[in-house]
Amino acid sequence: MSASSTPAPQAEGQRRTRRRTLALCALPVVLLLVVALFAPLPYSLAQPGETANVLGRRDGKPVIAVxxxxxxxxxxxxxxxxxxAATQPEATVRLPDVVRSWxxxxxxxxxxxxxYPGGGDTKDAEKRISEEMKDSQHKAVTAALRQLHRSPKDIHVKLRLGDVGGPSAGLFxxxxxxxxxDGDGAGGGLTGGRTVAGTGTIDADGKVGAVGGVPLKTQxxxxxxxxxxxxxxxxxxxxxxELPSGLRLVPVGSLQGALDALKGIRTHGKVPSC
Structure with a gap:
């Protein structure tokens, strides 16, 4: 013999109340997730950019003219x-963009x-980047001429790198x-015919400084x-x-250190390594 029962009206009412309470509590969380999903975030998305051979030409003219x-x-x-290459300062970056990039x-x-230190819009950023590039070029010229014991009164150096800005090309x-x-001092070049890339700021005394986006630059x-x-x-x-296969990292702290490293590369000698 079997018996059946139905929930007491009071118990059923309590369950409905709990469900409504949970729904009301979950609603703000859902709304927060929706806002987080679509709200602009204070980030920029970056990817490997272009490279430029400083010994070559840009728009038909030498990058370095002496x-x-x-x-x-x-x-x-x-x-x-x-x-x-990074998104512009005004670009809208949302949570899905960030997740995909990760x-x-x-x-x-x-x-x-x-x-984009200092904030502002694209115009402001472009102005700052251009100013940083000019300052970097001046320091690079000063460091190189000091290294060679040459006078800036006698030698004029003009640098062209198109739209590329910022200070990170200083070392190169x-x-x-x-x-x-001067080349290698014996009629040849510093690279020994190899393709050598890199990045780093430089001051007038030849000290090399840190830059952003290094893993992307290695790619x-x-x-x-x-x-x-x-x-x-x-x-x-x-x-x-995140080092790409086939690329050797060569750490340097100064212009002299970079020149010593390049000598090691072209002569199969000692080359510093990370």
Whole structure:
């Protein structure tokens, strides 16, 4: 013999009340998730950018032009400055964009302030980047001429790198100037015919400083044929985390250190490594 029962009206009412309470409690969470999904975030998305051979030409003109001295280096290789490409300051970046970029090795999510210090719109950013490039070029020329014990009164150096801005090409501008003016000191070039890429700021005394986006820059360098990558010593760990196969990291702390490393590369001698 079986018996059946129905819920007491009071118990059923309590269950309905609990369900309504849970629904009301969940609603703000759902709304927060929707807002987070579609709200703009203070980030920029970046990817490997273009490379530029500072020993070559840009828009039909030499990237580095020297007046007042005869060029000595005859380099058959390439010294490649590398860049990253980032979304503009006004670009809207949302949570789905960030999530997709996290799962790609050729993309990076960076705080917008780290990419565009000082804030502002694209026009403001372009102005600052242009000013940083001019300052970087001046320091690169000064460092290179000091390295060679040459006077800026006698030698005029003009640098052209198109729309590429910022200070991170400083080291390679300085190396390119040394290569143009002196080469390896024996009629050859600094690279020994190899493709060497890299990045780093430089001050007037030849000290190399850190830059942003190094892992993406190593990808751009390997993509365009580089087998060696010069970078600031302090950024070895950052660059090693996602290093492309076939690219060797060469840490340097100064212009002299970079020149010593290039000598090791072209002569199969001692080359520093991360």
């Amino acid at each position: 007046e007042g001295a005869q060029a000595q280096g005859r380099d058959k290789g390439r010294l490649m400055s590398v860049t990253i 799962f790609r090795e050729d993309r990076a999510v960076m705080p917008r302030e780290a990419v 501008f300085a190396l390119g100037i040394v290569d143009k003016l 751009a360098a390997r993509r365009d044929g580089a087998t060696f990558f010069l970078l600031p010593k302090s950024q070895c760990g950052e660059a090693s985390a």
